[in-house]
């Protein structure tokens with residue numbers, strides 16, 4: 001009731017095009033050595049900016065400024081199946097979920113794994129998902145896609161939003177865990193209010209709850 005699904009692949013594709021058309025998007029791996037912290041601004045390549053915001057999910061592990069934060073990461077895998085006989089428009093939630101995507105395609109997921117930190121889909125997780133799916137899906141289907149990703153999960157399960165403990169032009173938006181779609185709007189509004197209006201981030205999200213860890217390293 002009163003819920004919806006955001007097609008994040010379509011959202012990212014079109015928002016990326018919107019930014020590229022305005023010449024506001026550069027697609028490259030960030031080179032931390034090229035970042036220069038100046039008094040009151042930052043420099044990167046040919047760019048000068050008042051602030052920098054890192055929003056790199058599990059990529060935070062390669063970020064020398066924020067890798068003190070306890071972001072552990074939880075791997076998840078999803079299948080896409082084609083099931084022409086299913087004819088279901090509602091989301092079904094059992095031991096796994098089935099989400100209708102249209103054209104007889106359905107998304108099935110997800111797994112939760114804490115040790116493996118790769119983005120590679122595994123046969124083990126595929127079998128885990130199929131075994132659970134087969135307990136309640138009783139029509140023929142074929143698997144047409146299988147993907148994996150790392151959820152940016154934090155030890156206390158809360159987002160990581162705020163300013164670096166030492167560098168005042170450096171910010172972070174991360175720790176969205178397994179609910180990025182729901183949490184990102186509020187978390188990014190909190191960050192915007194901090195950067196532009198100097199309004200404090202709600203304590204539950206504020207990364208300053210881990211500042212002691214930064215100075216311990």
Ligand SMILES: Cc1cc2nc3c(=O)[nH]c(=O)nc-3n(C[C@H](O)[C@H](O)[C@H](O)COP(=O)(O)OP(=O)(O)OC[C@H]3O[C@@H](n4cnc5c(N)ncnc54)[C@H](O)[C@@H]3O)c2cc1C
Pocket residue numbers: 028029030031055056057058059060062075076077078109110111148149150151152173174175176177178179180181182183
């Ligand atoms: C299987 C699975 C199912 C999920 N289901 C749901 C769901 O149903 N609902 C929901 O709300 N959430 C779901 N999530 C969680 C959701 O995907 C995350 O919360 C969300 O993607 C986090 O967003 P983010 O932008 O912080 O990080 P990411 O989506 O990980 O994006 C970070 C981006 O930064 C890039 N990057 C990293 N390092 C660098 C670098 N050095 N230079 C340049 N780019 C870099 C990465 O390539 C990536 O594009 C699911 C996750 C998984 C894995």
